[in-house]
Amino acid sequence: MNSINTSNNTCIRALRDEERTELLASARSLNFKAGELVVKKGTSVNDLYLLQKGTVELLMDEQRPRQSLMLLFQGEIIGVNCAYSTMNYRFSARALTDCVVLIINYHTFSAYLKQNTEFSMAFIRYISLVNERFLDWHMKLSQKNSAGALAFLLCEFEKSYGQSSFELPLNRSDIARVIGFSKESVLKNLAHFRNEGIVESTGKKVKILDSSRLLDISNYG
Amino acid sequence: MNSINTSNNTCIRALRDEERTELLASARSLNFKAGELVVKKGTSVNDLYLLQKGTVELLMDEQRPRQSLMLLFQGEIIGVNCAYSTMNYRFSARALTDCVVLIINYHTFSAYLKQNTEFSMAFIRYISLVNERFLDWHMKLSQKNSAGALAFLLCEFEKSYGQSSFELPLNRSDIARVIGFSKESVLKNLAHFRNEGIVESTGKKVKILDSSRLLDISNYG
DNA sequence: TTTCAGGGGTGTAAAATTACACCCTTTGAG
DNA sequence: CTCAAAGGGTGTAATTTTACACCCCTGAAA
Numbered sequence: 451m452n453s454i455n456t457s458n459n460t461c462i463r464a465l466r467d468e469e470r471t472e473l474l475a476s477a478r479s480l481n482f483k484a485g486e487l488v489v490k491k492g493t494s495v496n497d498l499y500l501l502q503k504g505t506v507e508l509l510m511d512e513q514r515p516r517q518s519l520m521l522l523f524q525g526e527i528i529g530v531n532c533a534y535s536t537m538n539y540r541f542s543a544r545a546l547t548d549c550v551v552l553i554i555n556y557h558t559f560s561a562y563l564k565q566n567t568e569f570s571m572a573f574i575r576y577i578s579l580v581n582e583r584f585l586d587w588h589m590k591l592s593q594k595n596s597a598g599a600l601a602f603l604l605c606e607f608e609k610s611y612g613q614s615s616f617e618l619p620l621n622r623s624d625i626a627r628v629i630g631f632s633k634e635s636v637l638k639n640l641a642h643f644r645n646e647g648i649v650e651s652t653g654k655k656v657k658i659l660d661s662s663r664l665l666d667i668s669n670y671g
Numbered sequence: 672m673n674s675i676n677t678s679n680n681t682c683i684r685a686l687r688d689e690e691r692t693e694l695l696a697s698a699r700s701l702n703f704k705a706g707e708l709v710v711k712k713g714t715s716v717n718d719l720y721l722l723q724k725g726t727v728e729l730l731m732d733e734q735r736p737r738q739s740l741m742l743l744f745q746g747e748i749i750g751v752n753c754a755y756s757t758m759n760y761r762f763s764a765r766a767l768t769d770c771v772v773l774i775i776n777y778h779t780f781s782a783y784l785k786q787n788t789e790f791s792m793a794f795i796r797y798i799s800l801v802n803e804r805f806l807d808w809h810m811k812l813s814q815k816n817s818a819g820a821l822a823f824l825l826c827e828f829e830k831s832y833g834q835s836s837f838e839l840p841l842n843r844s845d846i847a848r849v850i851g852f853s854k855e856s857v858l859k860n861l862a863h864f865r866n867e868g869i870v871e872s873t874g875k876k877v878k879i880l881d882s883s884r885l886l887d888i889s890n891y892g
Numbered sequence: 893t894t895t896c897a898g899g900g901g902t903g904t905a906a907a908a909t910t911a912c913a914c915c916c917t918t919t920g921a922g
Numbered sequence: 923c924t925c926a927a928a929g930g931g932t933g934t935a936a937t938t939t940t941a942c943a944c945c946c947c948t949g950a951a952a
Contacts, residue, residue, distance in 0.1 A: 510810065519806075534792075535799035541772070563795070564788045571785065572754075574795060578756035581802040585740075585752075589731065591740055592813035592851070596909075614810055621929060630813070632910050637931055651761075655928075696906075817939075842899065853940050858901055 458523040458525035459500060460579075464572030469562055473484045477554045482545040484619070489528055489543040497553045504549030505610075505619050507628065509542045519630045521546070523610040530577055531584075546619040590668075593631055597639045598671015599629040601664045604649065608658055615657040673811050679746035680721060681800075685793030690783055695735035698775045703766040705840070710749055718774045720749040722820040725770030726831075730848065732761045739849045741808045744831040751798055752805075765888070767840040811889070812850055818860045820850040825870065829879055836878040 479502070482488050488506055489499060501524055508519035508529070516551060519541055522528060528543050529544075533556065565571045587606075591599050598636065603625065608614055618625070626633040643649045648664055650657040686694065698724070703709050709722060709727055722745055729740035729750070740762055743749060749764050784791045798862065808827075812820050824846065829835055839846070842863075847854040864870045869885055871878040879885060 517810065519810070531799050531802055533799070534795045535803050540803065556838070560792075564792065567785045567791075570788075570791050570795070571781075574755045574784070574791070577795070577798065577802075578752050578754070581752055581798075582756050582761065583807070584802070584806060585809070588809045588813065589738065589740070592809065622931085624931085633930095634932085635909065641931075666900080794924065843901085844899085854900095855902085855941080863900075 458502075459527065459576075460578035461569070462500070463620055464569050465562060466564065469566065469569070472520060473554065473562065473638055474552075476558050477552050480551050482549040482551060484545055484547050484549075484632055485550075486545045487542060488545055488549065488551060489539050489541075489594060491542040493539055494538060495529070495533045495537045495556055497556050498530065498533060500552040500554055500558055501526050502552050504545060504547045506543045506549060507546050507624075509544060511542075520584060520628070521606070521628065526580070534577075546624075558591055559572075575667055594668075594671035595629040596629075596635040596640070598632060598668055599624070599634060600639045601644075601668035601671065603629050604656065605668050607656075607662065614659075614661060615655075618654040618656055620652070633637075638662040642669045673846075679723075680748065682793045682795075682797035683721070684792070685787075685790050686783060687726060687787065690790070694775065694779055694783065694814060695773075696774050697779050701772050701774055703770040703772060705766055705770075707766045707770075708763060709766055709770065709772060710760050710762075712760050712763040714760055716750070716754045716758045716760060716777055718777050719751065719780055720764075721773040721775055722747050722749055723771040723773050725766060725768045727764045728767050728845075730765060732763075737809040739851070741805060742827070742849065747801065751801060756796075761848065767845075771841050777863075783846075815889075817850075817856040818863070819889055819891060820852060821846070821857060821860045822885045824850050825877065825879060826886055826889050829882065835880075835882060837875075839875045839877055842875070 460511065462470065462473075482504070491509075491511070501522055503524050505524075506522050506528060508522065510517040510519060524545070527533075528551070529539050529541065532539050563573055590602050594602060607616055620628065622636050623633045626636045629636070640649075640651060643664070644651060646663075648660045648667075650656070650659060683691065683694075703725070712730075712732070722743055724745050726745075727749060729743065729745050731738040731740060741880050743764070748754075749772070750760050750762065753760050784794055815823060828837055828839065842851065843857050844854045847857045850857070861870075861872060864885070866871060867884075869879075869881045869888075871880060
């Protein structure tokens with residue numbers, strides 16, 4: 451059980467060794483295929499879902515695939531904000547890639563929060579940072595034009611994957627939904643980036659050639 | 672000191688009586704005039720600012736008065752999210768009306784978080800709810816057209832003030848900044864609402880006549 | 893009293909974005 | 923092999939929003 455990798459989540463690391471061992475003993479790992487629903491909006495929070503591997507998309511509504519909240523990469527607890535507010539998921543999470551999710555018992559987790567002050571302070575810090583990132587994501591996208599928003603998303607992938615060459619887990623319509631613009635705007639801006647030599651792209655394969663210029667477009671928009 | 676009203680903040684109420692008394696003994700009340708800067712972006716968090724009375728606007732940048740984050744009404748702790756993440760304010764807060772702010776010592780507050788489990792759990796719940804409201808605000812505004820956004824803002828004021836007739840602490844340009852549209856869009860939509868008999872408005876005085884229709888416009892947009 | 897700045901207000905032009913129509917290529921099921 | 927579906931891609935029209943020009947009114951300073 452100790453082989454389960456939790457080192458990419460800052461607040462789990464704040465647990466004492468024996469607590470972490472015990473918590474992970476009660477946890478189980480689950481696999482999701484790309485496209486599967488990991489969390490359904492409206493359901494109650496019985497467990498915490500730590501995304502160990504893969505990328506998920508948070509959605510306001512599965513039906514109308516209009517409003518995408520943001521993307522989560524490995525190391526994040528999915529919908530952690532809902533766990534201690536309404537205790538109901540306020541959005542759905544869909545796997546964009548094949549994912550490995552660690553299911554952690556909510557009550558066990560809460561018990562440690564009450565028991566271990568170091569842990570609860572680390573958790574407060576963790577959710578504050580998560581919410582900051584959440585807000586940043588939204589501020590950035592809503593204040594940008596279509597080119598800036600696309601540049602921002604590409605930069606986020608580059609940062610999260612840690613490499614300038616990667617494969618997007620999204621098709622063009624998906625990208626459009628995530629950044630909140632039309633598919634055509636995405637295509638035209640991507641074509642523009644290609645013509646300007648800022649990125650190379652064939653289908654979902656993307657290589658960022660001029661990272662600083664892309665960041666400029668992202669910040670300027 | 673016990674006369675200080677803190678009952679409108681849920682997490683302070685979770686303190687034991689003697690703790691609350693002690694916390695408030697070390698706190699002081701401060702008045703801000705409309706237009707004054709309450710919190711400056713980039714400064715470190717040394718105290719928590721509990722807004723006892725009035726309305727403040729959270730801004731990404733004081734200089735370029737473009738991006739407004741959201742409005743805070745009485746009972747909220749200003750920038751509570753920053754207190755336990757970077758410990759630096761990531762945005763400024765400007766008083767829209769005359770305000771009364773209770774300055775609470777950050778270290779004293781943090782000491783109670785570590786000491787009192789009930790309080791720390793209430794605080795986790797509080798910041799989760801605040802962030803949910805933050806996110807809601809942004810989701811709603813960014814996905815709406817100009818009419819929907821204006822309707823949303825008017826509904827927020829109605830809700831926060833608890834009455835359908837009120838005086839806006841914002842002129843038309845301010846409204847435009849807060850909802851992220853142009854001044855002209857605000858004026859035209861307001862004129863439309865007036866013509867349709869949804870609101871009455873002369874200058875900053877607003878009376879909401881058809882609350883449910885306004886809510887529809889807010890939700891539809 | 894005059895003047896002028898600030899806010900409220902409105903029509904029209906300009907810009908950005910979306911929607912539609914359509915084409916090409918790949919791929920996998922029959 | 924064939925054909926249909928899905929994704930990538932592009933031009934053009936329609937829509938939305940912004941920007942500009944300008945008007946009126948009020949209130950405070952000269």
